[in-house]
Amino acid sequence: MDSKVILKTQDLSVYFGDNRILNNINLSVHSSEILGVVGVSGSGKTTLLLSLLGLVKPSSGTVLFSHKRKKDYVFKPVNEHLDYFRSHVGFSSQHPSFYTKLTIKENLSFFGNMMLVGKGLLQQRINVLLDLFELKQHRDKLAEELSGGMQKRLDMAISIVHNPLILLLDEPTGELDPLLRKEIWFLTKRINEKGKTVILCSHFINDLEQVCDRIAVLHEGNLITVGTPAEIRERISLYDQVVVESVPGNYDKIISQAYKDKHIKIRKHIKQMNYLIFLVENGHDSLKRFISILDSNKEKIIDVRLRKPPLEEMFELI
Amino acid sequence: MRRILEVIKKDMKLLMRSKLSSLLMLIGPLLIVFMSGVALDTQTRFNIKVGVFSPTYSALSNSYIDSLRKEGFVVDRLGSEQECIDSVRMGSFHACVVFSEGLRVDREYEGFINFYVDYSQINLAWIIKDILFTPAEDKMREVSKDLVGTLLDFITFTTTEISAGKPIVNRLTTINDKLSSSLTAASSFIDIINPVYDFNRFKITEFRNTIADVKTRSDVIALRSLTKFQEVQSSARNLKLTVASLNDPQVSSMLNPIIDDMIQNINSSIVAVTSDKQALSSSTEALSARLSDVEKSIAEIKILLESIQASKEKTLSYMLTGKQDTTNMLGDIFLVQKSLNDIERHANEIRILSSEQITEPFKTEVMPVVQEKTSMAVLFPTMLAMIIMFISIVISSTLMQIEKNSSAHIRNLVAPTKESVFGFGSYLTTLIILFVQVFIVLAIISLAFSSSISGIGSFLSVVLITFLSSSVFIILGILVGNILSSEESSSTVAILLSLFLVIFSGIIFPIEGFSAGVQNVLRLNPLNLSEYLFRQVLIHGSSFSEILFQMSLLVSWLLVLLIVLVAMQSFLSRNDLGINTRKTIRRKSQKQEKAEPEEYAKLKNLIDETNALLSPKKKISKDELSIAKEKYIRMLSLYQQLDKKSKQRIYDDLNLIHKKLSSF
Numbered sequence: 014m015d016s017k018v019i020l021k022t023q024d025l026s027v028y029f030g031d032n033r034i035l036n037n038i039n040l041s042v043h044s045s046e047i048l049g050v051v052g053v054s055g056s057g058k059t060t061l062l063l064s065l066l067g068l069v070k071p072s073s074g075t076v077l078f079s080h081k082r083k084k085d086y087v088f089k090p091v092n093e094h095l096d097y098f099r100s101h102v103g104f105s106s107q108h109p110s111f112y113t114k115l116t117i118k119e120n121l122s123f124f125g126n127m128m129l130v131g132k133g134l135l136q137q138r139i140n141v142l143l144d145l146f147e148l149k150q151h152r153d154k155l156a157e158e159l160s161g162g163m164q165k166r167l168d169m170a171i172s173i174v175h176n177p178l179i180l181l182l183d184e185p186t187g188e189l190d191p192l193l194r195k196e197i198w199f200l201t202k203r204i205n206e207k208g209k210t211v212i213l214c215s216h217f218i219n220d221l222e223q224v225c226d227r228i229a230v231l232h233e234g235n236l237i238t239v240g241t242p243a244e245i246r247e248r249i250s251l252y253d254q255v256v257v258e259s260v261p262g263n264y265d266k267i268i269s270q271a272y273k274d275k276h277i278k279i280r281k282h283i284k285q286m287n288y289l290i291f292l293v294e295n296g297h298d299s300l301k302r303f304i305s306i307l308d309s310n311k312e313k314i315i316d317v318r319l320r321k322p323p324l325e326e327m328f329e330l331i
Numbered sequence: 332m333r334r335i336l337e338v339i340k341k342d343m344k345l346l347m348r349s350k351l352s353s354l355l356m357l358i359g360p361l362l363i364v365f366m367s368g369v370a371l372d373t374q375t376r377f378n379i380k381v382g383v384f385s386p387t388y389s390a391l392s393n394s395y396i397d398s399l400r401k402e403g404f405v406v407d408r409l410g411s412e413q414e415c416i417d418s419v420r421m422g423s424f425h426a427c428v429v430f431s432e433g434l435r436v437d438r439e440y441e442g443f444i445n446f447y448v449d450y451s452q453i454n455l456a457w458i459i460k461d462i463l464f465t466p467a468e469d470k471m472r473e474v475s476k477d478l479v480g481t482l483l484d485f486i487t488f489t490t491t492e493i494s495a496g497k498p499i500v501n502r503l504t505t506i507n508d509k510l511s512s513s514l515t516a517a518s519s520f521i522d523i524i525n526p527v528y529d530f531n532r533f534k535i536t537e538f539r540n541t542i543a544d545v546k547t548r549s550d551v552i553a554l555r556s557l558t559k560f561q562e563v564q565s566s567a568r569n570l571k572l573t574v575a576s577l578n579d580p581q582v583s584s585m586l587n588p589i590i591d592d593m594i595q596n597i598n599s600s601i602v603a604v605t606s607d608k609q610a611l612s613s614s615t616e617a618l619s620a621r622l623s624d625v626e627k628s629i630a631e632i633k634i635l636l637e638s639i640q641a642s643k644e645k646t647l648s649y650m651l652t653g654k655q656d657t658t659n660m661l662g663d664i665f666l667v668q669k670s671l672n673d674i675e676r677h678a679n680e681i682r683i684l685s686s687e688q689i690t691e692p693f694k695t696e697v698m699p700v701v702q703e704k705t706s707m708a709v710l711f712p713t714m715l716a717m718i719i720m721f722i723s724i725v726i727s728s729t730l731m732q733i734e735k736n737s738s739a740h741i742r743n744l745v746a747p748t749k750e751s752v753f754g755f756g757s758y759l760t761t762l763i764i765l766f767v768q769v770f771i772v773l774a775i776i777s778l779a780f781s782s783s784i785s786g787i788g789s790f791l792s793v794v795l796i797t798f799l800s801s802s803v804f805i806i807l808g809i810l811v812g813n814i815l816s817s818e819e820s821s822s823t824v825a826i827l828l829s830l831f832l833v834i835f836s837g838i839i840f841p842i843e844g845f846s847a848g849v850q851n852v853l854r855l856n857p858l859n860l861s862e863y864l865f866r867q868v869l870i871h872g873s874s875f876s877e878i879l880f881q882m883s884l885l886v887s888w889l890l891v892l893l894i895v896l897v898a899m900q901s902f903l904s905r906n907d908l909g910i911n912t913r914k915t916i917r918r919k920s921q922k923q924e925k926a927e928p929e930e931y932a933k934l935k936n937l938i939d940e941t942n943a944l945l946s947p948k949k950k951i952s953k954d955e956l957s958i959a960k961e962k963y964i965r966m967l968s969l970y971q972q973l974d975k976k977s978k979q980r981i982y983d984d985l986n987l988i989h990k991k992l993s994s995f
Binding site for chain 2: 066068095096097099100102104106108109110112113114115119120122123124126127128129132155161171172190191285286316
């Protein structure tokens with residue numbers, strides 16, 4: 014048995030009625046790693062996290078966690094040892110999960126108690142977390158009075174108030190601006206550096222590349238791939254995006270001609286506002302062909318660019 | 332225990348920091364008590380208008396109207412009965428009182444006072460009805476007192492007359508006895524009289540025959556005598572003729588005178604015989620006539636005797652009847668005597684000879700179980716039970732919903748703390764609030780209304796009833812909060828449930844109005860039980876043993892609800908997120924999806940792209956700046972299309988772009 018694996022799913026499937034949400038997921042989480050789960054909305058990321066927490070009962074398959082017995086580690090089903098497992102797991106959902114009418118300190122204290130932290134230890138933990146998340150000077154403020162960033166920090170602080178082994182983060186940067194996002198990723202790293210295993214879901218694959226040790230790609234309930242960010246990047250490096258903006262913008266004609274051009278290998282196109290975005294295999298060659306198509310159609314070019322597509326657009330391709 | 336205390340602390344803080352909840356908790360009971368106190372204060376009548384009508388007003392009706400005015404009513408005389416009734420219907424008057432023409436008390440006259448109130452205004456109608464009746468009853472009592480006085484005088488007169496008449500009746504008995512004896516004696520005497528005689532003994536016929544025989548015989552004798560005399564006469568005449576034929580004068584002379592004399596004598600004898608015969612005939616006839624008279628007299632005597640006999644019999648019969656009558660009369664006299672004695676005895680048995688006491692043998696005044704002059708004190712237990720029910724159901728269901736719909740709910744679900752801890756914590760929180768409120772209400776009632784509730788001393792009973800009632804209603808609220816997934820539906824059901832309990836508790840509509848079977852069921856209504864227990868303890872000062880049965884019914888409710896709650900909790904096990912929890916999470920995710928419309932996604936993309944363009948790490952060209960500004964204009968356009976929540980969510984990002992662009 015791999016001693017590094019702290020949590021794993023075995024043929025995990027979840028159905029809500031006739032809807033298949035997760036399909037035969039086999040995923041291992043290694044101790045002290047940051048595992049990112051990425052996928053578009055509805056891909057099953059949150060359900061996977063809830064299943065790991067034991068909040069969603071698997072329709073089939075199991076979720077197992079590593080439990081140290083004497084010198085050996087044994088896997089035990091999460092559903093059969095919920096309270097024990099949950100006392101070692103922290104969870105933070107996409108939206109801050111705390112009482113907005115309680116202060117920062119009150120929230121930490123309440124959830125610490127609910128997570129069975131001893132009274133003396135809890136006070137120490139609260140102080141440590143207030144420092145770690147830079148919330149000390151706001152500790153007596155009501156949670157509803159905090160800014161979005163501080164609320165997210167508080168949420169994460171609450172998640173680890175009981176010093177869990179594993180931290181599950183569901184879309185931790187979902188509604189945050191880039192600066193705050195960076196801050197959260199920084200904090201996540203710091204938490205991870207303290208030996209915690211972090212499992213996080215996000216659709217910001219670019220961010221996940223920066224923070225995760227491994228990334229698991231989910232699509233329509235299926236686990237597409239698991240690998241390091243570099244491995245994932247390699248798998249999608251073949252593709253480029255050509256962004257076109259022109260006047261008068263006779264885009265239908267341009268699209269038609271582009272698809273007919275043998276030198277351009279288009280996987281798909283999107284018409285977004287005044288832009289035409291093409292997902293192509295050979296970016297540089299295609300860019301030249303697009304410029305000539307625009308010229309031939311007497312389109313005044315406002316913007317023609319080549320860029321790497323966001324990873325989320327690549328899920329289907331992977 | 333520590334966790335339960337933490338849950339209570341948390342719930343308290345959440346409720347206290349929510350303006351509406353804290354208002355509900357602290358001001359609510361005060362407000363309810365104050366409003367109820369003002370509303371139910373019967374010391375003053377706030378402008379209650381009463382219309383009155385009578386075809387002609389009498390001293391009695393005027394006196395009643397004056398009484399109403401003294402009671403504080405605004406009284407107006409209206410033109411007709413219909414106008415009076417319509418004024419109530421239209422709401423310009425609260426009540427209408429119609430008197431019969433010249434309201435008076437008379438043997439051949441039946442007076443009336445009709446009250447018209449609008450029963451659609453239930454509370455007002457009852458209050459007005461109650462108040463209006465009082466002066467009317469006072470007047471009726473006065474009239475009754477006069478009438479009863481007259482009756483009492485008559486009874487006194489009758490007893491006096493009976494006392495005076497009793498010796499007369501006794502005398503009548505004696506006279507009757509004497510009369511009866513006289514009649515008996517007279518009957519004996521009369522009975523002795525025997526007016527019967529054998530008139531054959533007179534032998535009238537024989538007598539008559541004898542007379543006839545005498546007459547016949549005398550006639551025969553006379554006839555024979557006359558015949559002989561006539562023969563002698565003829566012989567004398569023949570002798571004379573013979574002498575004359577002898578012509579001897581001497582002989583003639585000597586014989587003729589003799590013969591003549593003889594003839595003369597004979598003639599005289601004949602005349603005498605004839606006369607005697609006639610006299611005898613007359614005598615016999617007279618005798619016969621006398622006999623006829625006797626016979627007639629005898630016939631008359633006979634008739635007389637017969638009539639005497641008939642009279643005797645009739646008299647005896649009358650006397651017998653008379654005797655029977657005297658016997659009957661004696662019986663009647665005894666009956667009269669008995670009746671008089673009975674009347675006298677009954678009259679003497681009438682112990683209450685005061686018209687006041689008879690017209691009002693029992694004082695109908697509500698005695699001071701509660702000394703208050705307002706209805707508040709009487710309705711206080713009902714109010715208390717209702718406050719407990721409303722607050723319990725509303726707060727407990729609200730707490731459940733606050734917890735379920737709180738963003739922190741998911742965190743509590745993943746905590747290794749059993750859900751029952753949260754449930755029990757919410758229960759205790761509501762219970763504490765309830766006890767505080769009950770204390771506030773009791774304090775207000777005791778101080779502001781100078782209440783002297785007899786049962787206030789039985790503090791333990793009040794605490795126990797409050798605990799049981801609150802527990803039942805809190806668990807009902809927890810069930811409602813658990814079953815329903817949204818705060819809106821939970822509040823609606825909580826209010827509907829409360830209304831249902833109130834309507835079928837007898838507080839608004841008397842339970843007695845329902846059929847017997849339904850009544851038995853409705854008596855099990857926990858609000859009804861709670862109200863009954865508070866009333867018994869707070870107003871009537873009932874001991875614990877007297878309310879044990881109702882208490883045990885409340886305990887039964889509590890046990891049943893606890894079983895239902897536990898069964899439901901195990902059904903909605905958190906191991907599988909529970910049906911409602913899952914629904915809540917789904918709804919949240921739907922809300923989230925809803926909150927992220929296409930425009931939001933586009934705007935977010937634009938923001939990402941612009942942020943990438945305006946990255947501080949690189950130098951920004953004019954073209955890039957131009958593109959960023961163009962994107963910003965598009966962002967503003969998209970921003971306008973978002974709903975309020977989405978705008979709030981994305982505002983900071985947009986503002987950041989604005990600041991960045993402004994810095995160039």
